[in-house]
Amino acid sequence: MRKLAVFCGSSTGRGELYLKLGSDLGHLLTKKNWGLVYGGASVGVMGAMADALLENKGRVWGVIPQSLVDWEVAHENLEELEVVDSMHQRKQRMYDLSDAFLAIPGGMGTLDELCEIITWAQLKHHKKPIYLLNFNGFFDQLIGHFQHCEKEGFLSKEHLKLIQCLNNLDDLELELDKQ
Numbered sequence: 693m694r695k696l697a698v699f700c701g702s703s704t705g706r707g708e709l710y711l712k713l714g715s716d717l718g719h720l721l722t723k724k725n726w727g728l729v730y731g732g733a734s735v736g737v738m739g740a741m742a743d744a745l746l747e748n749k750g751r752v753w754g755v756i757p758q759s760l761v762d763w764e765v766a767h768e769n770l771e772e773l774e775v776v777d778s779m780h781q782r783k784q785r786m787y788d789l790s791d792a793f794l795a796i797p798g799g800m801g802t803l804d805e806l807c808e809i810i811t812w813a814q815l816k817h818h819k820k821p822i823y824l825l826n827f828n829g830f831f832d833q834l835i836g837h838f839q840h841c842e843k844e845g846f847l848s849k850e851h852l853k854l855i856q857c858l859n860n861l862d863d864l865e866l867e868l869d870k871q
Contacts, residue, residue, distance in 0.1 A: 693727045694726050694727070694868075695751075695789055696726050696792050697789070698794045698796060699794070699800055699806050700731075700736075701736050701797060701801075702738050702765065702801070704733075705737065706760050710827075713827055713861075714744070717741050717744070718748070719744050720864065720868075722750035724869070727751065727753060728750065731782065732770065733765045734766065734769075737769075737796065742767055743769075747776075752770055754770045755774045755785045755789070756776070756782065758775055762817055787812070790797055790818050790834065793809050793820060793821070793822045794864065794871060795831075799829075806822075814851050824856070825859075827860070
């Protein structure tokens, strides 16, 4: 089974839109027989996504630091929940378990995970696909910033191409079918 690491929010965002995205993504992964690797939380977009897979008998691997378990946000219904000591170990373990990476709307943790996995690709530590789902234009300014970095000589065209920007789940489905 192929596994997609998803970087996303442990918050709900404004309204139900982002929770629905998480749920719809979970349904898509189940339909395509892809497993989910994620941050192991039961809350926010993370929780909605994991719940959608679990409801449809999908496979979910959660990786969560002990500090977040202590905050009682760990998803208790996961068969595969790995508790690690630090956020650094979490990112490494999510990388180890995954065949591809996807960032959907989230906050600083999402950006941290996305930027680190892009950096690892720049340094040729991996050649796994990296997707950025620009749902409702959420990442427009970030994509603009990456393009600005390239224009100003801080990011090569080659490295900019490491990030595959997608507009919706239909685009993601096409990419998953290629893998």
